[in-house]
Amino acid sequence: MQNYRLGDYIRQRRQELNLTQEQVCAGICEPVTLSRFENGRQTPSRTRINAILQRLGLPDDRYYALVTPEELEIEALKKEIVACNALKHVNEGFDKISQLEKIVKPDDQITQQFILRSKVLLGGLDKRYSSDE
Known part of the structure; x- marks a missing residue:
């Protein structure tokens, strides 16, 4: 079984939608914060991750299957x-x-x-x- 990090999942979906980090995180967090999430250097709060996943059109229940x-x-x-x-x-x-x-x-x-x-x-x-x- 392959493990996926939450940040990898976010980056992949963002790129599939041709969105920039600035577009995804507007009103949620700073682009540098999203970059840290995507690179696994920071773990997002549940509130922020819900907002980011919603913006990307993803169900937030997948969050539980992903690991830091x-x-x-x-x-x-x-x-x-x-x-x-x-x-x-x-x-x-x-x-x-x-x-x-x-x-x-x-x-x-x-x-x-x-x-x-x-x-x-x-x-x-x-x-x-x-x-x-």
């Missing part, structure tokens, strides 16, 4: 951590967990639980954690 570069990085790290656990690469796994902890948002409870679970599993392999903990 940060989300892609988080998912890639999670896969690598699972692989480290399966292959018993404990130190590499803990390195990946540290990377994940730096980018995950504190309110992302699912990923926070994943981190705790992974620490326990990897820590059990090298006896960092006992079964009592």
Whole structure:
């Protein structure tokens, strides 16, 4: 399955309609902001993305299927951590967990639980954690 970033989707549709960034973002945001969205350097607010998608004639429910570069990085790290656990690469796994902890948002409870679970599993392999903990 191929992953698409929201900005790629916006740029593609804008170009299909032969619209400039200025035309698309008029009254919504600055052209430089739209450029950042398209290049994945900034994540738009839900309000702005709804307005941009509406202007491009796209349903805003597609927004949920698209991911940001940060989300892609988080998912890639999670896969690598699972692989480290399966292959018993404990130190590499803990390195990946540290990377994940730096980018995950504190309110992302699912990923926070994943981190705790992974620490326990990897820590059990090298006896960092006992079964009592």
